[in-house]
Amino acid sequence: MxxxxxxxxxxxxxxxxxxxxxxxxxxxxxxxxxxxxxxxxxxxxxxxxxxxxxxxxxxxxxxxxxxxxxxxxxxxxxxxxxxxxxxxxxxxxxxxxxxxxxxxxxxxxxxxxxxxxxxxxxxxxxxxxxLNYYLKGFSLIHNIEKASQIISDPKSITYLKENQELTLQILFSKKQKKENQEFKINCFDPQMNKQIN
CATH class of the missing domain: 3.30.750 (Transcription Regulator spoIIAA)
Incomplete structure (x- = not known):
């Protein structure tokens, strides 16, 4: 019961x-x-x-x-x-x-x-x-042409709790140029119902 x-x-x-x-x-x-x-x-x-x-x-x-x-x-x-x-x-x-x-x-x-x-x-x-916040819906935007591997794939991260650390490792190919590498992580805040860029 x-x-x-x-x-x-x-x-x-x-x-x-x-x-x-x-x-x-x-x-x-x-x-x-x-x-x-x-x-x-x-x-x-x-x-x-x-x-x-x-x-x-x-x-x-x-x-x-x-x-x-x-x-x-x-x-x-x-x-x-x-x-x-x-x-x-x-x-x-x-x-x-x-x-x-x-x-x-x-x-x-x-x-x-x-x-x-x-x-x-x-x-x-x-x-x-x-009542703690969490974030979800992660994606990584970058200008790397020759990345060998990205660990962890941001799309595989289901959520992050408040104050939880996010670590990404990007393994570069030897052919990747070293200048002007840009990284941007996007995610969604369901509490505020908005995309974070």
């Missing part, structure tokens, strides 16, 4: 934050058998999600649990830069590895909360991290 925290998407402000913290504090940590897979399929990875290959909106999901391998596979298979899964491991009866792995494949973050530990700061940390 599962229950949505909110029926519709909420703007991040003090009221929904307080409601979210209150609901997490009231949760029973002995879920044993919560059907997370169905909740994810119906709440996130539904038919509409499957049909739209790209969304201009960021979708953040918060799970107060770990996850079995079938859920990790579902999230990994449907991975997109604009969909991020955050996990909150509560108590002692969960797999730390699975909670962290789900957040990793879901482009999110994991926080662990002990049995009698106050979880406010950890929930707030996850909410704050969920």
């Amino acid at each position: 599962y229950k949505k925290m909110f029926d519709i998407a909420q703007a991040y402000n003090q009221q929904p934050l307080n409601q979210a913290i209150k609901q997490v504090q009231e949760m029973d940590v002995d879920f044993w058998g919560t059907n997370i897979l169905d909740a994810l399929v119906q709440g996130i990875y539904d038919e509409k999600y499957q049909k739209s290959k790209c969304s201009p909106e960021t979708l953040n999901a918060f799970l107060p649990t770990d996850a079995p391998e079938d859920i990790i596979k579902l999230v990994s298979k449907n991975q997109r830069p604009e969909t991020r899964i955050y996990t909150l491991g509560i108590g002692n009866n969960f797999s730390e590895y699975l909670a962290q792995r789900l957040a990793e494949v879901g482009n999110g973050k994991c926080q662990l909360v002990g049995e009698n530990e106050n979880n406010n700061s950890k929930v707030i940390d996850l909410l704050e991290v969920s």
Whole structure:
């Protein structure tokens, strides 16, 4: 059984934050058998999600649990830069590895909360991290005629999180002239809905 925290998407402000913290504090940590897979399929990875290959909106999901391998596979298979899964491991009866792995494949973050530990700061940390920007849609424009190889191909980079470093290596042919080499990286900022040149 599962229950949505909110029926519709909420703007991040003090009221929904307080409601979210209150609901997490009231949760029973002995879920044993919560059907997370169905909740994810119906709440996130539904038919509409499957049909739209790209969304201009960021979708953040918060799970107060770990996850079995079938859920990790579902999230990994449907991975997109604009969909991020955050996990909150509560108590002692969960797999730390699975909670962290789900957040990793879901482009999110994991926080662990002990049995009698106050979880406010950890929930707030996850909410704050969920507001971080990311960039996607990378391309490299250059005037190099004889490049042997470009590592990593910018088109293969699905997204970069805020403060994440981007390193490109360009291997030149011996025939490449050394003067006037120009490089320009383009990307898309989905939060501002604009191309960055």
